Structure formats: C-alpha cells, structure tokens
Amino acid sequence: MKLPSFLLSLPFNSRLRSRARIWSVPLAYILAATILGHLIPQINFIIFPRLFLIDAGTASALLSTISSGMIAFTGFVFSMVFVLIQFGSTTYTPRLAGYLLQDPVVRHALGVFTGTFLFTLNAASYVNVRASEAVPNLAVIFALLLVTASSVMFLALIERVTSLRVSSVLHMVGSRGRQVIERMYTRRFAAGESEDLTDHQSMLEQVPLPLPPITQSLVHSGEPGIILQYHMDQLLILAQRAQGLIEIRYPPGDTLPDGAVILNLRGARRTIRPAFLRAAVELGHERTIEQDPKYALRLIVDIAIRALSPAINDPTTAVQALDELDDLLHRLGTRHLDVGILRSRQGVIRVLYPTPDWEDFLSLAIDEIRQYGAGSIQVMRRLQALLQDLLDVLPAERAAPVERYLQRVKNSVQHHFVDFQDRLSAQQADRQGMGLSRPIEALDDQTPPAA
Structure with missing residues (x-):
C-alpha cells in the first residue's frame, strides 16, 4: 500500500516507529478506557438517570476493589510472563524474546488489564462526587464486563505462555518466514521451466550499465544501527519525483557503522530532502523478519545448533528445526529470487x-548444522533426506549446489564415523532422523573392514 504524499514530509524516527508497534495496542486500550471512564457515567446520568441497581456505598466499594486489585494483578501476571518468556527465549535463542513479547495475546492482555484498572478508577471518582444525585450503575456493569474480559485474556495468556514448546516456537518462526517469502517472492517456476541464468545474472541484465552518476547520497551518522526494513513504496515515489535511480547499498539485516553510505541517488534532475530519505529507512538494534527471510532461517538454525551443543545434546530438536528449514528451502528453491x-x-x-x-539461503540453512551435527547419526540422516528431496523439486540449474552439499554431508559421515555399522546407518536418508530409512544409493565401502 502506498503512503499518502503528505506523509512523505514527516521525518519519522524509525526507532520510535519500531517501538510504537509494540505499545500501540496497550496505548489504544488505555486511551479508550480513560475516555469511557468519563463518558459512560455521563451517559448514565443524562440518558438513564433512574437506573438504580446498587447504592452508592456498594458501587464505590466494588469499583475501588476492582481498581486496586487489577493493578496488583497486572503487575504480578506480567512479572511472571516476562520471566517465562525470558527463560524460554534463552533456552532456544535469546533473539526470540522480542518476537514473544510482540505476540498479539500478550499485547491485548496488557491492554485489557490496564484498561480495566483505569476505567474503574475514573468511574469510581464519579460515584464519590455525584453519589447524592445518582449512582452510575451503567459504569459498574461495564466494569464487571471488563473484569470478565480480563479473566478470559488471563486464561488465553497462560495458554500462550505455557505453549513455549520448541515445536511451537519453531512453527512460529517458520510461519513468519513463510509469510515473508510469499510476499517477497511471488513468482514460482512453472512445471518444467528452466532457469537460463542465475537470479543475480538475470537481474543484472535488466540494469542499464554503467549506472548514472551519483547526484546525492544518504550517509548514516551516529551509533551503529541494524537495517530493519526499507519502505520501498516511499523510495519509489521519491525516485520518480527526482527523476532518478535510487541504489540501496545495504540489505535488511546489515549493521550500519558511522559514515556508511546507505543509498545513492543516481542521475537525478532534482535533489531529495535527506529527512525524506531517512524516513524510508527503518533502523533498530535487532534484526526483524519483515523484509529479511534470511533471519527466519537464522533463528531456526540458532535453535538447532544450540540443541547440538555438548551441554544440551538434543539432536531431536535439531531434526525438528530441519523440518522447518526443509519447507522454507522448498519454497525458496521453487521461486524466482531476482526481486532487486x-x-x-x-x-x-x-x-x-x-x-x-x-x-546464500542454502549455505545459511545447512552449513552450521552440518558442522555442529556431524557426529549425530540422526542429524546426518535428516540432512541427507532434506537435500535429496530438494533435488526432486528444484529447477535443474539449482540442483548443482544441492548436490555439492549432499556430497559434503557424505564426506562428513565418512570422516566422523569410524565404525562401519555406524557409517552405514548415518548414510541412510531419513526424514525423521531415526525413523524410516531409505535405500542407500551408493557407499564408498560396501564391506566391513577385516577384523
């Protein structure tokens, strides 16, 4: 969706935008609760002046009890949630903490709990001030409904936090990666279609070389920042207005040092205000997946290699990570990647x-798991099944790198497994790791060594 033209004139702070995504939902609840806390009692006095269900003393006590209880309850619940999320994220990878905190259930629960507190606090003030005229029973009813909603959100929050199992976390990261792949790489290879050139070569053929001369540059200054995403529609509008070409130097996920040239404007007839260009580049302190499918692979690989560390020694978790990587690589391998x-x-x-x-994608997904899992029969078998399955669906021109990686996995098996029977078992391809093996196509040594 393209931004309205007037928004291009606003020099947004990209880090504030990133934080706003986290706090936007709770702030909306807080604002709504504050307004309704004043509005509903007024509606009660004006439209329903004779709605009497409980007396002033009971209403005041009920609203005060809900208000004081909700603030203590909110603090207790979220202290527990943050501890559980921190424990879960450090168990898998500390880079997951931000994604768990951005979960919609967590944000809506914080908003409902805080909103209930603020609404009852404001409503209680009307009971104390105007008790001689009428009691805002409509506000009391609404407060009780908010308590009910808070109870439901509490149950949903407990269910979400207690589901921080490794399979759920891997599926969450994989789902985010699949969404980005579907959005960024829309063109699939048709059945039987071949790739005459690599994606990079195909993209370069469309670019007029040499590029026009540089007329303007956007330089990063200040502390290091990670590129979270570019607002491409905004950059496209700016380039059209300047009648030039914007060349982005760093992809999402890269860290910018002080003095780095983020982008160049080439061959332009007009200059662009630097504030407009900066507004189109979103920086932060931690990578995100929004325009960076590599980071989804990175998180899954981190979980796998942490599970393969000698202190944990959990190859089954690494196999579950390979299940997600298998699907992501299938999606990437069957799509055109020339989207630059x-x-x-x-x-x-x-x-x-x-x-x-x-x-790049294949190396990121395979190399470290192959290295750290070289001594695990389960991981080696799953890796071979993954690579052999890729060979069945990829265009012929993309098969060569997969075949090289398959050979490297077999070389790792030969190097790390001295015992013939272990080597024989590790050379099986098995989608479950240690489940249903496939026939071995060829072994370097078909006979066991002499005793």
Missing part, C-alpha cells in the same frame, strides 16, 4: 536493492 528491482508504472527502473541468491 522496482520499476515505475512506465517501466523505468527507479530502485535497485541487493538480494540474496539461492546459494
């Missing part, structure tokens, strides 16, 4: 940005 170009409606190239190719 944005064109205007007239077909003119206006934005260039760097993108990973197929081998």
Whole structure:
C-alpha cells in the first residue's frame, strides 16, 4: 500500500516507529478506557438517570476493589510472563524474546488489564462526587464486563505462555518466514521451466550499465544501527519525483557503522530532502523478519545448533528445526529470487536493492548444522533426506549446489564415523532422523573392514 504524499514530509524516527508497534495496542486500550471512564457515567446520568441497581456505598466499594486489585494483578501476571518468556527465549535463542513479547495475546492482555484498572478508577471518582444525585450503575456493569474480559485474556495468556514448546516456537518462526517469502517472492517456476541464468545474472541484465552518476547520497551518522526494513513504496515515489535511480547499498539485516553510505541517488534532475530519505529507512538494534527471510532461517538454525551443543545434546530438536528449514528451502528453491528491482508504472527502473541468491539461503540453512551435527547419526540422516528431496523439486540449474552439499554431508559421515555399522546407518536418508530409512544409493565401502 502506498503512503499518502503528505506523509512523505514527516521525518519519522524509525526507532520510535519500531517501538510504537509494540505499545500501540496497550496505548489504544488505555486511551479508550480513560475516555469511557468519563463518558459512560455521563451517559448514565443524562440518558438513564433512574437506573438504580446498587447504592452508592456498594458501587464505590466494588469499583475501588476492582481498581486496586487489577493493578496488583497486572503487575504480578506480567512479572511472571516476562520471566517465562525470558527463560524460554534463552533456552532456544535469546533473539526470540522480542518476537514473544510482540505476540498479539500478550499485547491485548496488557491492554485489557490496564484498561480495566483505569476505567474503574475514573468511574469510581464519579460515584464519590455525584453519589447524592445518582449512582452510575451503567459504569459498574461495564466494569464487571471488563473484569470478565480480563479473566478470559488471563486464561488465553497462560495458554500462550505455557505453549513455549520448541515445536511451537519453531512453527512460529517458520510461519513468519513463510509469510515473508510469499510476499517477497511471488513468482514460482512453472512445471518444467528452466532457469537460463542465475537470479543475480538475470537481474543484472535488466540494469542499464554503467549506472548514472551519483547526484546525492544518504550517509548514516551516529551509533551503529541494524537495517530493519526499507519502505520501498516511499523510495519509489521519491525516485520518480527526482527523476532518478535510487541504489540501496545495504540489505535488511546489515549493521550500519558511522559514515556508511546507505543509498545513492543516481542521475537525478532534482535533489531529495535527506529527512525524506531517512524516513524510508527503518533502523533498530535487532534484526526483524519483515523484509529479511534470511533471519527466519537464522533463528531456526540458532535453535538447532544450540540443541547440538555438548551441554544440551538434543539432536531431536535439531531434526525438528530441519523440518522447518526443509519447507522454507522448498519454497525458496521453487521461486524466482531476482526481486532487486522496482520499476515505475512506465517501466523505468527507479530502485535497485541487493538480494540474496539461492546459494546464500542454502549455505545459511545447512552449513552450521552440518558442522555442529556431524557426529549425530540422526542429524546426518535428516540432512541427507532434506537435500535429496530438494533435488526432486528444484529447477535443474539449482540442483548443482544441492548436490555439492549432499556430497559434503557424505564426506562428513565418512570422516566422523569410524565404525562401519555406524557409517552405514548415518548414510541412510531419513526424514525423521531415526525413523524410516531409505535405500542407500551408493557407499564408498560396501564391506566391513577385516577384523
């Protein structure tokens, strides 16, 4: 969706935007509760002046009890939630803590609990001030409904936090990765379609070389920042207005040191205000998945290699991580990855940005797990099944890197398993790791060594 033109003139602070996503839902509840806390008693006095269900003393005591109880309850519940989330994230990878805190259930629960407290606090003031005229029983009824909603959100929150099992966490990260892949890489290979050139070469063929001269640059200054995402629609509009080409130098996920050139404006007839360019670049302190499917792979690989550490020694978790990586690599391998170009409606190239190719994704998903899991029969078997399955669905031109990785896995098996029977078992391809093995196509040594 394109931003309205007037929004381009606002020099947004990208870090504030990132924080706003976390606190927007609770703040909305707080604002609504404050307004309703004043509005509902007024409606009660004006429209329903004779709605008497309970007396002033009972209403005041009830609202005061709910108000004081909810603030203590909110503090206790979220202290417990933050401890559980921190414990769970450090068990898998500490980089997951931010995603768990951004869960919609956590944000809505914080909003409902805080909103209930603020509403009852405001409503109680009307009971104490105007008790001689009428009691805002409508506000009392609404407060009781909010308590009920808080109870429901509490149960939902407990269910969500206690579901921090490794399978649920892996599925959550995998789902975020699948969403980004579906959004960024929309073109699939048709049945039987071949890839005449690599995606990178295909993209370069569309770019007029040499590039126009640089007319303006956006330079990062200050403390290091990680590129979270670019607002591509905004950059496209700016490039069209300047009648030039914006060349992005760093992909999402890269860390910018002081003095780094983030992007160049080339061949432009007009300059762009630096504030407009900065508003299109969102920086932060931790990577996100929004425009960076590599980070979804990174998180899953981190969980796998942590499980493979000698202190934990949990190869089954690594196999579960490979299940998610298998699906993500299938999706990436069957799509065109040459998405580093944005064109205007007239077909003119206006934005260039760097993108990973197929081998980048494959190396990220396989290398470290192959290295740290080389001594695990279960991991080696699952890796071979993953790579062999990829060979069945990929275009022919993408098969060569997969075949090289399959050979490297077999070399690792030969190197780490001295016993013939262990080596024989590790050379099986098995989607469950230690479940249903497939026939071995070829072994370097089919006979056991002489005793």
